[in-house]
Amino acid sequence: AQKITQTQPGMFVQEKEAVTLDCTYDTSDQSYGLFWYKQPSSGEMIFLIYQGSYDEQNATEGRYSLNFQKARKSANLVISASQLGDSAMYFCAMRVGSARQLTFGSGTQLTVLP
Amino acid sequence: NAGVTQTPKFQVLKTGQSMTLQCAQDMNHEYMSWYRQDPGMGLRLIHYSVGAGITDQGEVPNGYNVSRSTTEDFPLRLLSAAPSQTSVYFCASSSRGVPQHFGDGTRLSIL
Numbered sequence: 001a002q003k004i005t006q007t008q009p010g011m012f013v014q015e016k017e018a019v020t021l022d023c024t025y026d027t028s029d030q031s032y033g034l035f036w037y038k039q040p041s042s043g044e045m046i047f048l049i050y051q052g053s054y055d056e057q058n059a060t061e062g063r064y065s066l067n068f069q070k071a072r073k074s075a076n077l078v079i080s081a082s083q084l085g086d087s088a089m090y091f092c093a094m095r096v097g098s099a100r101q102l103t104f105g106s107g108t109q110l111t112v113l114p
Numbered sequence: 115n116a117g118v119t120q121t122p123k124f125q126v127l128k129t130g131q132s133m134t135l136q137c138a139q140d141m142n143h144e145y146m147s148w149y150r151q152d153p154g155m156g157l158r159l160i161h162y163s164v165g166a167g168i169t170d171q172g173e174v175p176n177g178y179n180v181s182r183s184t185t186e187d188f189p190l191r192l193l194s195a196a197p198s199q200t201s202v203y204f205c206a207s208s209s210r211g212v213p214q215h216f217g218d219g220t221r222l223s224i225l
Contacts, residue, residue, distance in 0.1 A: 045216035104156030
C-alpha cells in the first residue's frame, strides 16, 4: 500500500521569502507520480506541479518547484517569493503505476505574513 | 470552459435519507473519481471509473454507490445517509497524461 506523509500541519512565511513544504512517500512500485495541489479557503483544489518517478530533472512551474529526492522518497514543494495569495492548504499526492487514483497526504496549512 | 461541474454545492440531509451528488465533465476524460475530505485530513477515494460502464471501489466505498452510463456523468449516491458521511465531496476527472481536474466540491451535512 502507498502512503503520503506531510509532517508540517502549519507553516508561516514572510512575504517575498521562499518556503519549503515537506512531503515523503512510501511505495514499492518503481513507476509513480507525485503531485502538489493547493486548496485556498474557498475550497477548490488547484493542481500546481507534477513529478514522475523516472523524470531526471526536478519539475518547475513558475514560482513552484519540486525538490525530488528519490533515494529519500521525498518530494518537497518549494515556493519562491511568497505572495499573500499563496496562503492556503497544500496537499501532496501520489499515483502509482498505471492507476489514476491519488493517495493524499493530510496537508500543510501555509500562512504568508505581510 | 466548464471543466468539472458538481451539484449541489451545499446540502443538508436527515439521517436515513438518500440523495445523489451530481458530477459532469466536458473534457471527454475517461477517468472520473469521487473523494471525500474530512476536517484536517486529505482527500480519500470513494469510487472511481476508468470509462463508461466501468466502476471500482476506492479506499472508503461503504454507504455509497456509483454508476457511469456516459463519459460525461458520474453520480454518487448515498443510500441511507449517516452523520459519519458529513464531509466535503469532490469529483475529479483526468485523461492519460493529464493531472486530475477537480470540481468545486459539495458540502454535505447529515443531521
